[in-house]
Amino acid sequence: MKKKVVVGLSGGVDSSVSAYLLQQQGYEVIGLFMKNWHDDSVTISDECPWLDDSNDAMMVADKLGIPFQTVDLSEQYKERIVDYMFNEYERGRTPNPDVLCNREIKFDVFMKIALSLGADYVATGHYCRKGEIEKEGETIYQLLSGKDNNKDQSYFLCQLTQEQLSKTLFPIGELQKSEVRKIASEQNLVTADKKDSQGLCFIGKVRLPDFLQQKLQPKEGKIIEIEAEKDLYSSETPKFSNKQEELDFLARKYEYAAEDGKVVGKHQGAHYFTKGQRKGLAVGGTPEPLFVIDTDVIDNVIYTGQGKNHPGIYRKGLFINKDEVHWVRKDLAINNDDTLRVKARIRYRQPLQDATLHQTEAGMYVIFDDPQASITEGQFVAWYEGEELLGSGVIS
The missing domain is CATH 3.40.50.620 (HUPs)
Incomplete structure (x- = not known):
């Protein structure tokens, strides 16, 4: 047959x-x-x-x-x-x-x-x-x-x-x-x-x-520019009392408030924008183009920074909630407190990056050797060993 x-x-x-x-x-x-x-x-x-x-x-x-x-x-x-x-x-x-x-x-x-x-x-x-x-x-x-x-x-x-x-x-x-x-x-x-x-x-x-x-109504809000020299980007690494604190620090998002920067324009809805986006901001007159470094859909604010090397674009790590960690190779899944060296990517066609997986009770941390641009919540991170894709998760 x-x-x-x-x-x-x-x-x-x-x-x-x-x-x-x-x-x-x-x-x-x-x-x-x-x-x-x-x-x-x-x-x-x-x-x-x-x-x-x-x-x-x-x-x-x-x-x-x-x-x-x-x-x-x-x-x-x-x-x-x-x-x-x-x-x-x-x-x-x-x-x-x-x-x-x-x-x-x-x-x-x-x-x-x-x-x-x-x-x-x-x-x-x-x-x-x-x-x-x-x-x-x-x-x-x-x-x-x-x-x-x-x-x-x-x-x-x-x-x-x-x-x-x-x-x-x-x-x-x-x-x-x-x-x-x-x-x-x-x-x-x-x-x-x-x-x-x-x-x-x-x-x-x-x-x-x-x-x-069709579903999300336009709603006017502010575009705020954050200077690259802001204190919140200070490169001092604090002393950690345990591994968990260090992982949280490496995977943390920068938290912005409207008073951290200056208003440079208006937009029609924070939910239409995504991290790393450059087009559609319609703000001119800056020495370097503005990139979205964060969106706040609750207060309807878009935070931007000048140039693609702005420190607000980069992060060393990310976190995946426990129920959003997926192993294609379940037999290779790691247990709590275990780590695994992998190659990982956070978007399609991104060259594979060296990273370490850290499994904890709450979920998984993916910590990269080099800072990554525009780690975006809701996107998938996938990890590989050689040519084989072992697993993935939703960036939280």
């Missing part, structure tokens, strides 16, 4: 080539397109609306001679991704919809639909690889980075579980993007030269403020 694989055909080149490769490997392949969005008022409509994508996906399926259908997941998407995003922005955090979309939609709702169709596996066009090892008589699945360093997408899958990995295939993980495009054009697939889609997972490009304004 041929093994059956359902491929999430997104209408892009990566998933198209994934379907072709699986077919070549002798699998019985079914193409499924996920429709996740109904509201066109916030999408920049000429940028990859879902209709064009579903047509492209259908044409690829037709060319490969595989069954194809569309599943409408917009209800689950709204509930699990959109509502979550609004909620996070309202709390002054910046969520990562792509990581969530993989955890909640592609590898959960979508996977369940695929398995109900009798599939043995689900496949996606992600640039990452799956490894298998035997340990104490048990098969353990590894999430490995893609061979194309420039396109590696393991970070977006940092919340996957052993169960989900056991049922997943990543057909293009060993390939470079250029090889994927070459295969697509050799097979005359309509997606061969299609630009990679940007923007929210499955929605296409969205004007984030427009999107957020």
Whole structure:
């Protein structure tokens, strides 16, 4: 019996080539397109609306001679991704919809639909690889980075579980993007030269403020500039009486008050801004551009600093609440008071950074060897050993 694989055909080149490769490997392949969005008022409509994508996906399926259908997941998407995003922005955090979309939609709702169709596996066009090892008589699945360093997408899958990995295939993980495009054009697939889609997972490009304004009303507030020479950045490291105090110090956020700086402009809502942001502030006349160093959604204030080397942008560590620590490799999870040396990243495509994990009763501290720019609450930190992603967590 041929093994059956359902491929999430997104209408892009990566998933198209994934379907072709699986077919070549002798699998019985079914193409499924996920429709996740109904509201066109916030999408920049000429940028990859879902209709064009579903047509492209259908044409690829037709060319490969595989069954194809569309599943409408917009209800689950709204509930699990959109509502979550609004909620996070309202709390002054910046969520990562792509990581969530993989955890909640592609590898959960979508996977369940695929398995109900009798599939043995689900496949996606992600640039990452799956490894298998035997340990104490048990098969353990590894999430490995893609061979194309420039396109590696393991970070977006940092919340996957052993169960989900056991049922997943990543057909293009060993390939470079250029090889994927070459295969697509050799097979005359309509997606061969299609630009990679940007923007929210499955929605296409969205004007984030427009999107957020549906739920979060604009509200005028102050933009305050904090000088780099402020006392609160003094580099004196205090004496610590225990390890916990030191970890708290290294992972702490700077706390700002309006009187710490001067008002340099106005904004339409602190929840529309994120740390490290430079565009959209509309404040001119400073020797160096202003960057957001913090947002206060309660008092509706944005704190900014001049230049990308402003001390308010950098921190040595971060904290993850106990219930938001996730191990892909549960067998390697560390216990309270244990530490682990890892490589970590706090955003997609950031080069891996040397860091140490410290597990405590309350949660996990990730302390970096070098200070990191714009550690942002609500985003994910993922940690690796070599090419393998071991776990991740939500920055608290």
